[in-house]
Amino acid sequence: MTTSVIRPRPGRFAxxxxxxxxxxxxxxxxxxxxAAGAPTAAADAEPTSITIAVAQEVxxxxxxxxxxxxxxxxxxxxxxxxxxxxxxxxxxxxxLAEEWETSEDGLTWTYHIREDAMWSDGExxxxxxxxxxxxTMMTDxxxxxxxxxxxxxxxxxxxxDEFTVEIVLNEPQVTMLALDVPILPEHIWxxxxxxxxxxxxxxxxxxxxxxxxxxxxxxxxSITLEANPDYWRGAPQFDxxxxxxxxxxxxxxxxxxxxxxxxxxNLTPAQFNALDGQENxxxxxxxxxxxxxxxxxxxxxxxxxxxFGDGHPALQDxxxxxxxxxxxxxxxxxxxxxxxxxxxxxxxxxxxxxxFHWEPSEDEAIGxxxxxxxxxxxxxxxxxxxxxxxxxxxxxxxxFRFNVHGDNPQYVQAAEMMAEWAxxxxxxxxxxxxSEVGSLLDEGTYDILTTGxxxxxDPNYVLSINLCSGLPTEVGGPYLSDAYYCxxxxxxxxxxxxxxxxxxxxxxxxxxxxRVLYEDNIFVVWGYADALEAYRSDVIAEMTPQPDxxxxxYGQDGYWSWWSAVPVGEEGDDSAxxxxxxxxxxxxxxxxxxxxxxxxxxxxxxxLLLRRxxxxxxxxx
Amino acid sequence: MAxxxxxxxxxxxxxxxxxxxxxxxxxxRYYGEKVAGSLVSLFAVILTSFFLFRIIPGDPVRTMTHGxxxxxxxxxxxxxxxxxxxxxxxxxxxxxxxxxxLDLGTSFQYNRPxxxxxxxxxxxxxxxxxxxxxxxxxxxxxxxxxxxxNHGSIGDRVNSGVALMxxxxxxxxxxxxxxxxxxxGAGWFPTSGMESTGVTGWERIPDIAHHMVLPxxxxxxxxxxxxxxxxxxxxxxxxxxxxxxxxxxxxxxDIVVRRRHxxxxxxxxxxxxxxxxxxxxxFGAVLVETIFSWxxxxxxxYSGLAVPDLxxxxxxxxxFSAAVILMNLLADLIYPVxxxxxxx
Numbered sequence: 001m002t003t004s005v006i007r008p009r010p011g012r013f014a015x016x017x018x019x020x021x022x023x024x025x026x027x028x029x030x031x032x033x034x035a036a037g038a039p040t041a042a043a044d045a046e047p048t049s050i051t052i053a054v055a056q057e058v059x060x061x062x063x064x065x066x067x068x069x070x071x072x073x074x075x076x077x078x079x080x081x082x083x084x085x086x087x088x089x090x091x092x093x094x095x096l097a098e099e100w101e102t103s104e105d106g107l108t109w110t111y112h113i114r115e116d117a118m119w120s121d122g123e124x125x126x127x128x129x130x131x132x133x134x135x136t137m138m139t140d141x142x143x144x145x146x147x148x149x150x151x152x153x154x155x156x157x158x159x160x161d162e163f164t165v166e167i168v169l170n171e172p173q174v175t176m177l178a179l180d181v182p183i184l185p186e187h188i189w190x191x192x193x194x195x196x197x198x199x200x201x202x203x204x205x206x207x208x209x210x211x212x213x214x215x216x217x218x219x220x221x222s223i224t225l226e227a228n229p230d231y232w233r234g235a236p237q238f239d240x241x242x243x244x245x246x247x248x249x250x251x252x253x254x255x256x257x258x259x260x261x262x263x264x265x266n267l268t269p270a271q272f273n274a275l276d277g278q279e280n281x282x283x284x285x286x287x288x289x290x291x292x293x294x295x296x297x298x299x300x301x302x303x304x305x306x307x308f309g310d311g312h313p314a315l316q317d318x319x320x321x322x323x324x325x326x327x328x329x330x331x332x333x334x335x336x337x338x339x340x341x342x343x344x345x346x347x348x349x350x351x352x353x354x355x356f357h358w359e360p361s362e363d364e365a366i367g368x369x370x371x372x373x374x375x376x377x378x379x380x381x382x383x384x385x386x387x388x389x390x391x392x393x394x395x396x397x398x399x400f401r402f403n404v405h406g407d408n409p410q411y412v413q414a415a416e417m418m419a420e421w422a423x424x425x426x427x428x429x430x431x432x433x434x435s436e437v438g439s440l441l442d443e444g445t446y447d448i449l450t451t452g453x454x455x456x457x458d459p460n461y462v463l464s465i466n467l468c469s470g471l472p473t474e475v476g477g478p479y480l481s482d483a484y485y486c487x488x489x490x491x492x493x494x495x496x497x498x499x500x501x502x503x504x505x506x507x508x509x510x511x512x513x514x515r516v517l518y519e520d521n522i523f524v525v526w527g528y529a530d531a532l533e534a535y536r537s538d539v540i541a542e543m544t545p546q547p548d549x550x551x552x553x554y555g556q557d558g559y560w561s562w563w564s565a566v567p568v569g570e571e572g573d574d575s576a577x578x579x580x581x582x583x584x585x586x587x588x589x590x591x592x593x594x595x596x597x598x599x600x601x602x603x604x605x606x607x608l609l610l611r612r613x614x615x616x617x618x619x620x621x
Numbered sequence: 622m623a624x625x626x627x628x629x630x631x632x633x634x635x636x637x638x639x640x641x642x643x644x645x646x647x648x649x650r651y652y653g654e655k656v657a658g659s660l661v662s663l664f665a666v667i668l669t670s671f672f673l674f675r676i677i678p679g680d681p682v683r684t685m686t687h688g689x690x691x692x693x694x695x696x697x698x699x700x701x702x703x704x705x706x707x708x709x710x711x712x713x714x715x716x717x718x719x720x721x722x723l724d725l726g727t728s729f730q731y732n733r734p735x736x737x738x739x740x741x742x743x744x745x746x747x748x749x750x751x752x753x754x755x756x757x758x759x760x761x762x763x764x765x766x767x768x769x770x771n772h773g774s775i776g777d778r779v780n781s782g783v784a785l786m787x788x789x790x791x792x793x794x795x796x797x798x799x800x801x802x803x804x805x806g807a808g809w810f811p812t813s814g815m816e817s818t819g820v821t822g823w824e825r826i827p828d829i830a831h832h833m834v835l836p837x838x839x840x841x842x843x844x845x846x847x848x849x850x851x852x853x854x855x856x857x858x859x860x861x862x863x864x865x866x867x868x869x870x871x872x873x874x875d876i877v878v879r880r881r882h883x884x885x886x887x888x889x890x891x892x893x894x895x896x897x898x899x900x901x902x903x904f905g906a907v908l909v910e911t912i913f914s915w916x917x918x919x920x921x922x923y924s925g926l927a928v929p930d931l932x933x934x935x936x937x938x939x940x941f942s943a944a945v946i947l948m949n950l951l952a953d954l955i956y957p958v959x960x961x962x963x964x965x
Contacts, residue, residue, distance in 0.1 A: 219741065
């Protein structure tokens with residue numbers, strides 16, 4: 001990985017003037033002072049910038065508090081983590097930690113912090129900063145809000161010298177090389193009184209140690225980050241990264257066409273096709289980081305085994321579930337509903353993570369086979385009733401409620417297709433789009449639901465949601481999965497992989513877990529939709545995707561795309577990585593329009609009543 | 622010569638003082654009732670606001686953490702943070718005591734006090750929607766007067782037809798069409814937002830104006846028909862009145878009859894409409910603000926509904942309702958001043 005050449009930095013001034021240049025003079029009134037230690041050379045040229053269209057609100061710029069995807073993404077650019085992921089191989093590579101070792105028992109991890117990492121205010125990054133960050137998360141619940149799951153198993157974190165950190169665990173855990181926690185500057189943050197209310201958005205530029213420094217934040221208007229000229233891996237080639245708020249997805253596309261933004265992500269297949277082949281626009285359909293799936297209600301229950309909800313009892317019969325899965329044509333779903341942009345695949349971990357990805361062999365696959373579905377159901381005694389719908393031994397017809405995320409047209413279309421196929425096997429799927437599936441899950445009042453999960457380079461979390469310990473302890477209480485899955489064998493395998501430090505051996509176990517999950521037919525993965533993105537090829541000459549090749553640019557597990565991006569006209573040598581997937585706010589547009597209308601009606605009623613009353617009063621006068 | 626003074630009705634001096642006293646009392650009672658009624662309405666809004674938005678399905682914690690690995694402990698911590706772990710009664714009590722102290726709580730998704738957020742967003746909305754009310758009222762009234770005066774003519778029919786058509790067009794659709802044609806297509810205007818990044822000082826004024834053209838055009842287009850139709854119909858009503866016939870019979874020029882006699886009387890019903898619309902100014906235009914990413918209260922409301930960010934949408938609902946109630950009250954108080962016929 002070569003580093004880019006550090007060029008003298010021009011001063012900052014007005015953003016790119018629009019075509020209509022309505023008084024957008026490049027008034028070189030430097031908005032904010034550059035970070036200490038950055039040479040503010042005389043302005044020589046417009047700063048080069050990448051403007052990304054975003055829609056999700058910033059919940060907090062404090063890494064202790066930020067739980068939304070947009071802010072966790074930004075924190076990857078602003079703060080270094082101990083380790084990073086190689087965009088080409090996906091393996092763990094050094095970041096703040098140059099090297100590390102672990103004890104025989106796997107309980108003590110020692111990280112050696114690099115000595116050439118600096119905070120943007122000129123201070124040295126030391127092991128003390130690392131220890132302070134983790135210790136604060138371990139002792140202050142408000143600081144654990146965003147990333148507390150990483151330190152739940154920590155016994156102690158100590159800086160043994162200026163550049164060495166020692167973390168002692170209660171139990172072995174393999175995820176010590178995937179601690180996605182931004183390391184914070186102790187000399188700044190130790191002065192904060194209350195981490196619950198501190199949003200890190202009062203003083204700019206925000207002191208960080210990543211490739212970009214956040215210099216300006218206008219809520220719901222824009223966020224500006226400047227390249228960090230002293231970044232140890234080398235300075236980014238673009239001077240600025242600007243996130244610009246455009247709420248409406250179609251308006252985002254239009255802004256890309258007009259050149260107001262340089263990058264859009266989260267496109268629909270229709271938008272993607274419309275942009276494909278346009279002048280000065282490049283499109284990227286990246287291997288998905290997310291799987292799309294359905295979950296079949298296996299009988300929702302609490303951790304102590306108490307059943308609740310009203311799931312269809314037939315779905316507790318493995319034969320019915322298997323027959324239902326046989327009626328799903330994954331190929332057709334991705335061809336039709338996803339416009340060909342996706343990969344049909346029954347494995348739980350997306351294929352972009354080739355080490356951990358598993359998919360069923362020919363013999364194991366429960367593929368599209370309506371005849372087989374019919375045969376299974378006939379054998380199990382589910383005979384067709386008068387209306388062609390099969391009836392169970394208890395006299396209940398195999399008619400299942402199928403609740404779909406109404407704001408996701410692909411899900412809705414795929415569900416309609418599934419209903420048709422299931423009908424051919426004598427099962428009825430009543431497709432009902434809903435604004436929100438969460439409340440149905442809470443109550444266990446569903447038969448089939450659509451779902452989807454982001455999968456990170458380390459699969460530990462997405463595997464952990466299916467543990468028995470992820471079930472709720474009381475109805476309405478918190479739980480992790482959306483499948484009410486619980487299988488002893490799976491739990492044992494999970495514990496094994498968590499303490500297996502050898503990557504290949506761990507991958508074996510993770511494959512086995514996915515096989516168990518696949519055979520149970522409770523969590524039924526359709527495959528992985530592509531992440532669809534587009535950018536201005538007259539602004540950005542090249543960027544590194546993650547995984548490289550075939551990956552995405554926005555939403556990477558790293559900063560490769562923006563760090564490596566080369567402005568048009570400055571093509572030289574470089575290489576790095578990028579990634580994307582973003583599942584920004586789930587906008588229930590229909591629901592919201594409905595509520596807005598309701599509010600208007602209520603307001604109008606209030607008004608009318610008042611008018612009526614005053615009219616009546618007038619009459620009395 | 623022809624302008625002989627009109628006889629005025631004799632005023633009985635004896636009854637005057639008596640009537641004054643009772644009149645003052647009556648007026649006071651009228652105003653008192655109006656103010657009290659408004660306060661009752663406001664209180665009802667405060668009560669309903671809490672329950673209205675709890676009907677929205679959705680778990681704020683789940684929405685906020687969507688797509689990120691969070692443990693059960695973190696979910697519980699967030700729930701405690703949002704106060705969602707308390708019973709509904711406790712939450713309601715907290716909410717009420719908060720509102721009475723003018724504290725609308727802390728937004729879930731911005732982690733900031735709701736009152737601060739509303740303060741930040743107030744002026745963009747007032748600027749956009751306020752301007753649109755002024756323009757659409759002026760345009761609508763002017764076209765309404767012309768339409769009524771020449772009612773039945775081709776011009777009138779075209780005018781009303783266009784206005785009604787625009788009125789029935791969904792605002793978000795019209796906004797998107799304008800973006801496609803004039804922003805990304807012709808490149809004359811920015812596609813969205815209120816200002817460009819990095820523009821400061823006096824430069825901001827033309828920049829904001831430039832960004833405002835399309836959202837303003839959208840809002841005016843879908844609203845001005847209301848004014849046009851009301852003005853037109855109330856002027857048509859007046860045109861049949863005896864005093865208009867009298868004015869014409871006196872030989873006054875048509876334009877004088879229209880301006881000095883007919884229009885002032887016909888304006889009265891539209892005053893109420895203008896006040897109501899001013900009340901809705903703070904509510905902004907949720908959909909137009911969202912399509913154009915205009916950082917106002919309407920867009921804030923929209924962003925809050927998706928979570929649902931309960932403190933935020935509750936607070937905004939109270940503010941919206943209070944504005945409507947206040948403007949309505951003002952209309953009630955001012956109307957007797959402009960229309961002697963309804964004086965208490």
